[in-house]
Amino acid sequence: MPNETMTESVMQTYNRFPLTLVKGKGSYVWDDAGEKYLDFSSGLATCNLGHVPEKVEQAVKEQLGELWHCSNLFHIPSQQQLAKLLADNSSLDQVFFCNSGAEANEAAIKIARRYAQEEAKNGRHEIVTFTQSFHGRTLTTLSATAQEKIQQGFAPLTPGFHYLPFNDFDAIKEVADRKPCAILVEMVQGEGGVNPASKEWMQALAQTCKENDILFMIDEIQTGFGRTGTLFAYEQYEVDPDVITLAKGLGSGLPIGAMLAKEQVAKAFSPGTHGSTFGGNPIVTTSGLATLKEIAETSLLSDIKPLIDQLWQGLEQIASKYDVIKEVRGKGFLIGVEVEGQAIDYITKAREEYQTLIIVAGPNVIRILPPLTTNKEEIEAFLNTFEKLFAE
Numbered sequence: 001m002p003n004e005t006m007t008e009s010v011m012q013t014y015n016r017f018p019l020t021l022v023k024g025k026g027s028y029v030w031d032d033a034g035e036k037y038l039d040f041s042s043g044l045a046t047c048n049l050g051h052v053p054e055k056v057e058q059a060v061k062e063q064l065g066e067l068w069h070c071s072n073l074f075h076i077p078s079q080q081q082l083a084k085l086l087a088d089n090s091s092l093d094q095v096f097f098c099n100s101g102a103e104a105n106e107a108a109i110k111i112a113r114r115y116a117q118e119e120a121k122n123g124r125h126e127i128v129t130f131t132q133s134f135h136g137r138t139l140t141t142l143s144a145t146a147q148e149k150i151q152q153g154f155a156p157l158t159p160g161f162h163y164l165p166f167n168d169f170d171a172i173k174e175v176a177d178r179k180p181c182a183i184l185v186e187m188v189q190g191e192g193g194v195n196p197a198s199k200e201w202m203q204a205l206a207q208t209c210k211e212n213d214i215l216f217m218i219d220e221i222q223t224g225f226g227r228t229g230t231l232f233a234y235e236q237y238e239v240d241p242d243v244i245t246l247a248k249g250l251g252s253g254l255p256i257g258a259m260l261a262k263e264q265v266a267k268a269f270s271p272g273t274h275g276s277t278f279g280g281n282p283i284v285t286t287s288g289l290a291t292l293k294e295i296a297e298t299s300l301l302s303d304i305k306p307l308i309d310q311l312w313q314g315l316e317q318i319a320s321k322y323d324v325i326k327e328v329r330g331k332g333f334l335i336g337v338e339v340e341g342q343a344i345d346y347i348t349k350a351r352e353e354y355q356t357l358i359i360v361a362g363p364n365v366i367r368i369l370p371p372l373t374t375n376k377e378e379i380e381a382f383l384n385t386f387e388k389l390f391a392e
């Protein structure tokens with residue numbers, strides 16, 4: 001249990017569960033009383049390879065004995081290798097490294113404006129984002145986040161954002177009319193309630209961007225790194241982004257973010273236009289490199305296909321039995337279960353009675369985020385627990 005005199009000094013920006021975690025391995029975590037939990041929250045879609053994945057641990061341990069930090073005034077081999085491997089495994093060409101998702105989106109917003117000014121020279125600056133999106137908590141990324149509850153109390157916001165309805169075809173017409181310099185969109189909205197975009201809508205949006213010289217920028221911070229069943233979610237939507245942003249799963253839990261761009265867009269950043277002291281340092285890029293190798297250079301992504309099917313089929317079966325479940329939605333291992341009533345009641349019960357960790361995505365959506373390294377038995381155990389939440 002948390003010690004109240006110890007938590008007092010931490011600013012209250014999170015409603016924390018009454019649970020103190022001290023150890024993790026694979027799909028499990030342990031609390032300070034030694035109790036074991038099945039963790040299908042994966043540190044908020046971050047520990048995609050499970051907790052303390054061996055290959056990543058080994059690589060980072062080795063790097064810890066060599067060099068921790070030297071700044072971006074010098075060349076960093078692991079940074080170059082990670083950038084190359086990201087480029088090889090995506091349709092993007094160059095990478096800027098930073099420390100978080102919000103910073104990756106900041107970099108995307110900055111490069112979009114600078115591209116409009118220096119490369120396209122079209123005089124545009126507006127960026128369109130979509131209702132229920134989530135792009136981060138810095139002042140500019142919360143200005144990009146089209147959710148009032150995130151923005152409340154922080155006015156004046158950064159100007160230059162326009163919000164349009166997600167998954168709405170009229171919004172695409174408006175994008176064509178407004179001609180912003182860029183749009184920024186999630187393939188599956190994570191924090192906003194696990195809302196997948198339809199493929200038709202996403203492809204039409206991408207096409208409209210292409211026809212009107214609007215940069216098509218995808219926030220893959222939650223959907224990336226295998227979370228939706230492919231390395232990046234955009235692969236399943238068969239679209240060709242100009243920019244993507246990454247963080248969460250990229251470092252297996254070490255803090256790293258990245259903004260990837262096509263070569264002609266990347267040119268808009270020249271030395272001195274953007275930077276980060278820690279961005280892409282030897283430790284975090286070693287972690288990112290080992291993580292990416294595990295996901296992109298092994299059979300992991302094909303191995304998890306039957307596991308994804310098993311989980312979805314099990315959830316849909318449960319949903320068909322209990323009327324309080326309204327919908328099961330998402331993609332791959334990014335799953336939202338919309339319920340009647342408060343999602344928090346179900347996740348509390350899962351934690352307290354069944355030692356199973358899941359989280360919410362808004363007031364009435366349960367969010368399930370298994371590690372990609374889970375197995376048949378764990379999913380079976382999870383489904384048994386999940387049904388009990390509704391049966392009892």
Ligand SMILES: *Cc1c(COP(=O)(O)O)cnc(C)c1O
Nearest residue numbers: 100101102134135136190221222
């Ligand atoms: C988590 C998240 C962010 C913000 O990432 P931080 O690392 O918390 O700054 C941005 N966009 C999406 C889609 C996210 O899920």
